[in-house]
Amino acid sequence: MNRTTRRQLLSASALVALTGTAFGRSFRNGLPWSPNEAYPPSPITPRAWQFFSPDEVAAVDAIVDRLIPSDDLGAGGREAGCTVFIDRQLAGPYGVHDGLYMDGPFPPNPLPSQGLQSPVTPRQQYRQGLAALSAYCKATYAGRVFASLSHEEQDALLTAMEKGEAKLPGYDGRSLFAAIYANTIEGYFADPVYGGNRDMVGWKLVGFPGTRYDYRDVIDKPNQPYMLPPVAMQGRPAWGQLP
Amino acid sequence: MSRRLPRKAVVIVGLGWTGSIMAYELAKTGLDVVAIERGPWRDTASDFNIGTAADELRYGIRLDLFLRTKQETITARNNMSQTALPIRRWGAFLPGNGVGGAGVHWNGQTWRFLPDDFRIRSHMIERYGEKIMPADNTIQDWPVSYDELESSYDRFEYLAGISGKAGNLRGQIQPGGNPFEGARMREFPTPPLKQGYAQDLFTKAAAEKGLHPFPRPSANISTAYTNPYGCSMAPCTYCGFCERFGCANYSKSTPQTCVLPVLMREPTFEARTECEVTKVNLSADGKRATGVTYVDRNGEEWEQPADLVLLCAYGLFNVRMMLLSGIGKPYDPNRNEGVVGRNYAYQCGGGATGYFEDAKFNPFAAAGSLGAAADDYNSDNFDHGGLGFVGGGSMTCAYTNGRPIAYHPVPPGTPNWGSKWKRAVRDTYQRVANVGVQGSVMSYRGCYLDLDPTYKDPLGRPLMRMTFDYQDNERKMSAWMSERSNEVVKAMGAKQTQMSRLNGPWSVVPYQTTHNTGGAVMGSNPKTSAVNRYLQSWDVPNVFVMGASAFPQNAGYNPTGTVGALTYWALDAIVGQYLKNPGALVQA
Ligand SMILES: Cc1cc2nc3c(=O)[nH]c(=O)nc-3n(C[C@H](O)[C@H](O)[C@H](O)COP(=O)(O)OP(=O)(O)OC[C@H]3O[C@@H](n4cnc5c(N)ncnc54)[C@H](O)[C@@H]3O)c2cc1C
Numbered sequence: 129m130n131r132t133t134r135r136q137l138l139s140a141s142a143l144v145a146l147t148g149t150a151f152g153r154s155f156r157n158g159l160p161w162s163p164n165e166a167y168p169p170s171p172i173t174p175r176a177w178q179f180f181s182p183d184e185v186a187a188v189d190a191i192v193d194r195l196i197p198s199d200d201l202g203a204g205g206r207e208a209g210c211t212v213f214i215d216r217q218l219a220g221p222y223g224v225h226d227g228l229y230m231d232g233p234f235p236p237n238p239l240p241s242q243g244l245q246s247p248v249t250p251r252q253q254y255r256q257g258l259a260a261l262s263a264y265c266k267a268t269y270a271g272r273v274f275a276s277l278s279h280e281e282q283d284a285l286l287t288a289m290e291k292g293e294a295k296l297p298g299y300d301g302r303s304l305f306a307a308i309y310a311n312t313i314e315g316y317f318a319d320p321v322y323g324g325n326r327d328m329v330g331w332k333l334v335g336f337p338g339t340r341y342d343y344r345d346v347i348d349k350p351n352q353p354y355m356l357p358p359v360a361m362q363g364r365p366a367w368g369q370l371p
Numbered sequence: 372m373s374r375r376l377p378r379k380a381v382v383i384v385g386l387g388w389t390g391s392i393m394a395y396e397l398a399k400t401g402l403d404v405v406a407i408e409r410g411p412w413r414d415t416a417s418d419f420n421i422g423t424a425a426d427e428l429r430y431g432i433r434l435d436l437f438l439r440t441k442q443e444t445i446t447a448r449n450n451m452s453q454t455a456l457p458i459r460r461w462g463a464f465l466p467g468n469g470v471g472g473a474g475v476h477w478n479g480q481t482w483r484f485l486p487d488d489f490r491i492r493s494h495m496i497e498r499y500g501e502k503i504m505p506a507d508n509t510i511q512d513w514p515v516s517y518d519e520l521e522s523s524y525d526r527f528e529y530l531a532g533i534s535g536k537a538g539n540l541r542g543q544i545q546p547g548g549n550p551f552e553g554a555r556m557r558e559f560p561t562p563p564l565k566q567g568y569a570q571d572l573f574t575k576a577a578a579e580k581g582l583h584p585f586p587r588p589s590a591n592i593s594t595a596y597t598n599p600y601g602c603s604m605a606p607c608t609y610c611g612f613c614e615r616f617g618c619a620n621y622s623k624s625t626p627q628t629c630v631l632p633v634l635m636r637e638p639t640f641e642a643r644t645e646c647e648v649t650k651v652n653l654s655a656d657g658k659r660a661t662g663v664t665y666v667d668r669n670g671e672e673w674e675q676p677a678d679l680v681l682l683c684a685y686g687l688f689n690v691r692m693m694l695l696s697g698i699g700k701p702y703d704p705n706r707n708e709g710v711v712g713r714n715y716a717y718q719c720g721g722g723a724t725g726y727f728e729d730a731k732f733n734p735f736a737a738a739g740s741l742g743a744a745a746d747d748y749n750s751d752n753f754d755h756g757g758l759g760f761v762g763g764g765s766m767t768c769a770y771t772n773g774r775p776i777a778y779h780p781v782p783p784g785t786p787n788w789g790s791k792w793k794r795a796v797r798d799t800y801q802r803v804a805n806v807g808v809q810g811s812v813m814s815y816r817g818c819y820l821d822l823d824p825t826y827k828d829p830l831g832r833p834l835m836r837m838t839f840d841y842q843d844n845e846r847k848m849s850a851w852m853s854e855r856s857n858e859v860v861k862a863m864g865a866k867q868t869q870m871s872r873l874n875g876p877w878s879v880v881p882y883q884t885t886h887n888t889g890g891a892v893m894g895s896n897p898k899t900s901a902v903n904r905y906l907q908s909w910d911v912p913n914v915f916v917m918g919a920s921a922f923p924q925n926a927g928y929n930p931t932g933t934v935g936a937l938t939y940w941a942l943d944a945i946v947g948q949y950l951k952n953p954g955a956l957v958q959a
Contacts, residue, residue, distance in 0.1 A: 152645030152667040155412065155635065169429060195788040201797055227439035229459050231826065241449060241878035242456045283789065290787070309788065317775040318428035333793070334800035336735055336775045339425035341619070342608040343736035350568035351731045361423060 171362060172212065172323035178219035179251065183273070184258050185211060190275040192312045194282050203329040205312050213315030213324030214254075214308075223251040250307065257304035260296035267297075320360045331358040373664055373672035379403045382663050382677035384648045384692065387472015388931065389917035389938045390683030391626035391634055392530070395600070396942050398637035400950075405675065406640070406683075407665050409647035410438070410469025415627050419475075419617030427774045431615045436476050437461060438468035442647075445687065446823040449840040449876040451704065457826050457834060463878065464885040465615070466685055470644060471626040473685060473885055474931075478614040478739030478771055479590030479623055480809075481533045482928035483524045483936070485750045486517035486553045488811075491924070494751060495761055503761060505844035507816045509707075509714055510761070511923045514895040514904035517553040520936045523943070525556060527935030528588075531624030532596035532604055534740075535559035535588035549585045551746045564593045564607060569732045569804035569863075570743035573768035576862035582745040587767055588932070589740030590624035600633045611772040613739025623739070646673075649830060651680050651696040651914060660698075660914050666830065678953070679913050679945075686920035690820050690890035691835040699891070699901045699910050702819050704838075710901040710909075712821045714814035714889040716925040719841055719873060721764065721808035721849035723857035725865025726782045730802045734773030742769025748855055749927040750811070760848040764810030764927035766856055768863075773800070783869050804863060806856040809884075812845055814924040820890045840877045849873045886930050888922040893937075895957075903957040905944035906937060912955040915941055 177185060192205030192214075205211075217223065230247055238245035248256075265274050265285075274282065288294035289301035296304070315324030317331070319339070325331065331338055338358035346354060381397050383390045386408040398404045413419075413436075429435045438461075446455035467473030487494045490512045495503055504510065537558050538548025563586035566574070570586075577584040591607040598604070607622040621628050634640055645668040652661045652674065662676035682689040693699055693711045702713035744767040746752055752763065772778065780803045781795040823836040841849075853870040860868050894900025897909040906921055908914040917938050919930040926933075948956055 152643055152669075153412065154641060154643050156638075156641045169423070169426065196793055197790050199790050199793065201790075201793055204793075222433060227441050229440035229444045229457050231457070233825065235454065235456065238456050239449070239453065239876070241876045241880070242447060243458060243462055243878070243880045244460045245456055286788075313779075314428060314432060314776050317779065318432075319426055321426075322428055330775060333797050334775055334779060336773060336800070341421060341425055341610040341612070343610065343733070344565075344608055346733050346736035347565045347567060347609050350571060352733075353731050354733055354735075361426060 169321055171321045172216050177215050179223065180211070180215045183262065184254070186275040187258050187261060187273065188214060188308070190282060191286065191308055192315070194279065194286055195309060195312045196316055202333055203326065205316055207326065208316055208329045209324040209326040210312045210315035213318065213322050214311045216323050217311065217314075218251050218254060223249060225249045253304065253307050257296070257299050257307070260299035261301075261304065264294065264296045321362055328358045328360055373674045375674045375676065378662075378676040378678075379405045380677065381405070381679045381681065382407065382675050383681045383683050384663060385472060385682070385684035385688070386470050386626070386642055387467055387683060387685060388474035388626055389934060390472070390681070391630040392935070392938050393681050393683060393917065393942060394640055395630050395634040395637065396946070398634065398640040400946060401639060403639050404641070406642050407646050407648050407663065407675065408470055408642060408644045409442070410467075410644065412642075412644045413469045413471050413475060413617065413627065414631070415617065415619065415621060419619045421619035424616055424619040425610065425612045427776050430476075431774055432776055434461060434465060434615065436468065436615070436617065438466040441829070443688070443828050444834060446826050446834050446836045447879050448836070448838055451817060451838055455823055455836045455838070458879045462880040463883045464887055465882065466687065466885065470631070470642065474625045475617050475627065476615050477590075477931065480740045480929045481528065481531065481588045481590045481932045482765070483553060484517070484926045484928060484933050485551060485752070487750045488926040489513040489515065489517050491750070491761070495755070498751065499755060503755060505761060505813060505815070505842060508844075509814045509816055511814075511892075511894060511899060513923055514893055514900070515940065520940055521553065521556060523936040523939035524932060526939045527932065529560050530598050530600065530629050531590050531935070532560050532592045532598055532629070533588050533590055533624070534561040534563050534593040536563050536586055538585060547585060549744070549746050550583050551749065551752045559588065561592050561594050561596050564589050564591065564738060564741050566743055567732065567736060567741065567770060568730065569770065570741070570768055572804065572863040573743045573806065573859065576859050577743075577745045580859060580862055582747045582859070584743050584745045587740055587742040587744040587769065589738065591618075591622055591738040591740050592624065598629055600630065602629050602632050604628050607738050609736045609738050609741065611735045611737040611770070611774065614771055648684070648692065649695070649832070651682070651692060651698060653697060653911065657697060658911060660911050679915075682914065682916045683918065686890060686918040687820070687835065687887050689916050689918055689920045693891060693901065693916070694822050694835065695832055698908055698914055701821060704816055704819050707816055710892070710897070710899065712819045712890050713899070713901070714892045714923055715818050715820045715837065715839060716812040716814050716888045716922065717839060718884040718886040718925055719764075719810040719812050719845045719849050720883060721810055721852040721856065721871055721873070722766070722806050723853055723860045723868050723870045724780070724803060724805045725860035725863060726799065726867040727802045727804065727864060728866050730804070732770070732801055732804055734770045734778065734800070734803070737770035737772050739771050741771070742767040748852060758847070758851060760844045760851070761813055762811035762844065762848050762927060764808040764848070764852050766806055766808050766852070766859070768804060768806050775800075782867055804860065804865070806860050808849070808852040808856060809928055810845065810849055810852060811927040812841070812925045814889060815842055841873050846873050884929070886919065886925065888919040888925040888930060891916050891920040892923045893921040894923060897959045905956045906941040907944070907949070907956050909959055913953060915945065917941065
């Protein structure tokens with residue numbers, strides 16, 4: 129996002145306006161905001177892929193479509209835009225571990241209870257992991273890539289990755305699976321403004337009304353179905369065509 | 372080289388819940404007060420706008436409002452034989468950042484601790500004998516009683532407009548409230564929140580089992596309210612975006628809704644944001660604080676001299692500030708000596724999930740503190756004889772939210788993905804109710820905070836190291852509480868239930884609670900406490916330390932009601948005694 133946020137502008141002008149000592153920001157004698165200022169996320173618009181290569185798009189499309197298949201219950205991960213969502217997330221601050229403490233040392237065998245202990249960023253994780261997956265598939269399935277496997281083959285391989293049984297060359301299949309799985313769930317259920325959950329399919333699946341922000345009427349009627357359609361931050365489905 | 376600024380009467384480190392209350396009350400007396408806050412300015416209209424507040428990805432998952440670990444984190448390990456590693460991505464707990472602190476994005480479950488909690492050591496030994504006390508515990512009585520704190524609890528609850536139903540009014544048990552609670556002098560400021568279908572089932576089932584259900588006290592408030600400071604709040608709309616989010620409705624009690632509007636009008640108050648305090652400066656003999664040093668957003672270092680320093684930086688960061696500044700003797704677990712870092716404790720979970728047929732629980736119609744609770748298994752409200760543990764927990768059937776990235780339950784045995792999973796997600800969302808436990812954690816010799824030998828923050832100073840695990844006492848307690856919860860969920864009509872278990876070591880990964888307690892505990896003996904009964908440092912009497920760092924061990928409730936009460940309690944001592952005659956309020 130290259131847009132200068134209002135906050136940056138405010139901070140910049142505050143620095144200029146300060147006379148004498150240069151504090152971070154100093155506030156006194158009143159509130160320092162103007163009403164109705166917020167910093168909304170920029171909606172995902174149809175543009176070229178920002179991070180994935182065409183081969184990666186094909187692989188991720190195929191994976192998210194097995195994790196959440198399109199079926200009689202509605203659109204699955206691919207149709208819902210999970211690949212677009214993941215692409216934009218990786219292109220943004222999430223992709224580079226923005227804000228995370230990344231000083232070493234990184235010992236080789238951290239305890240599971242100590243959580244994330246790798247300097248490999250989500251971008252590197254996808255790039256290396258998908259390359260390893262591609263190499264594994266070509267070697268194992270006579271030159272075919274993941275996207276060209278049958279659904280049965282895809283499911284078996286994903287299951288093996290999930291269990292840590294598929295030995296991808298030079299990359300931990302389990303961690304690749306875990307990353308794609310988590311990001312797919314995010315994409316399927318996050319506000320459509322981020323490029324997934326197209327037409328609010330994820331919300332419609334479970335009956336989550338989105339950002340309506342007022343359920344006093346629901347609380348007043350226990351054990352009754354909720355009938356209104358969901359609303360997203362932009363008020364309507366944020367359709368973004370695949371680039 | 373830092374440049375020295377003009378002297379202030381009071382410098383407050385951190386402008387969250389405790390800092391804002393202190394700032395307002397002290398500025399009101401005419402003192403020059405500056406609060407130095409490391410995060411940005413935040414306010415409802417500008418930052419928690421209704422059009423953008425309900426964004427699960429940004430706030431709930433990417434944790435936009437929280438401290439970045441890059442700025443400060445904590446290293447963690449389960450016991451002293453391991454090497455602690457930095458928490459690189461927050462998980463178990465989520466420290467706040469910016470004006471309002473964690474008060475911005477808390478859930479709002481606002482409890483008073485029980486009278487027995489304040490003298491748990493004496494009480495348990497009197498009733499059950501020494502043998503009930505767990506191995507290597509460092510459990511100690513609080514240096515204040517419930518009765519002494521009652522009026523301070525009352526002030527915090529009226530500040531925050533807490534919604535609830537009294538269970539004990541001046542000694543008279545009240546129908547519909549919590550009969551186990553300590554006597555309160557008056558009703559809650561606002562009536563309880565409405566309850567959902569699951570809470571109705573819980574209330575019936577619990578009552579049938581002989582328990583005493585009541586609506587959980589809530590800082591998501593039920594009606595419009597104007598607090599004694601003159602700040603107004605609006606009724607909660609059950610939007611289900613409380614914990615991790617700012618409230619766009621002015622319905623959640625926060626520094627933003629309850630204090631800042633009047634604080635910012637005090638002519639002698641100034642807030643400096645995006646400035647990180649790095650140290651409390653001490654006089655050459657180490658017995659007086661001369662002020663603080665901080666670094667602004669441009670990396671410039673400043674010295675802010677002050678007569679009185681209030682650490683309001685959140686319990687964990689208060690402790691690190693004391694360790695880095697040399698206030699009080701650091702705790703040494705090998706010799707069980709020293710006080711700063713001692714008695715770190717936490718909260719332990721438990722409970723049971725029920726899968727129902729045909730229910731429409733509408734989990735999205737929720738509030739951070741909506742819920743029906745029962746306190747029959749908390750503290751020593753039940754007979755611990757033969758159970759083999761100390762402590763207990765509050766039990767609650769609640770929906771804090773139905774946000775689907777994090778909440779899309781499926782019954783045990785469902786595949787993790789694929790069409791079957793998708794169908795189960797659809798069929799289960801409306802049909803799950805949970806009875807959860809907020810359990811106490813006692814204090815132990817081997818659970819403590821100190822400075823990490825390896826990892827440093829961006830300014831080159833050691834990170835704080837946390838050595839913590841659940842001990843046998845807590846594991847037994849949690850398992851027992853889960854059994855009790857399971858009985859209630861079954862009685863509610865669940866067709867399938869699943870108990871939660873404290874399996875394996877305490878982990879930094881899944882969110883548990885931001886209820887980190889201890890490390891600078893209050894007490895009546897300077898050998899076993901860092902601050903006296905007024906939260907005043909024993910060693911440096913012009914430093915007071917607010918927050919849950921003062922808890923000698925944790926009780927079976929969320930901490931902030933007690934944190935707020937202690938703030939008013941300390942404030943009375945500062946205004947009533949200290950300012951008139953600055954010096955130690957308790958002789959060691
Ligand atoms: C997700 C979540 C849910 C919660 N839910 C509940 C609940 O339901 N019930 C309950 O009782 N409690 C709850 N809590 C806990 C509650 O928020 C805290 O107990 C409360 O905010 C503590 O107040 P405090 O003033 O001690 O710290 P805070 O309110 O966190 O304020 C501390 C401030 O100090 C600032 N600071 C820290 N270090 C420095 C420094 N070096 N220099 C300058 N500034 C600094 C921080 O940026 C912060 O703004 C929850 C917390 C979280 C995070």
